[in-house]
Amino acid sequence: MIILGFAMSLMAQAADPGQAAPAAPPAPAAAPAAAPEKKICRSMVMTGSIMGKRSCRTNAEWAKLQRSTDEAWESARGKRGFVSRSPSDPQ
Secondary structure: OHHHHHHHHHHHHHHOHHHOOOOOOOOOOOOOOOOOOOEEEEEEOOOOOOOOEEEEEEHHHHHHHHHHHHHHHHHHHHHOOOOOOOOOOOO
């Protein structure tokens, strides 16, 4: 029954071409856009899982993620009073 109603509405639209929306003019040609950055995919090991996870990002996104991870580690070390000493430093 639904199919019959759908078919009837399609036939009604085809019979009355005056109701069809006019075709939009093509957009003016803009300057060619720069090619999108290539995605780099890496497999990541998830703690507590035997299944790895694949993550794809651009080179800039990977660099941003690395910076934020480095900052988080530095912040955590500073909060715990972690002091890096070389073996030659007096105690």
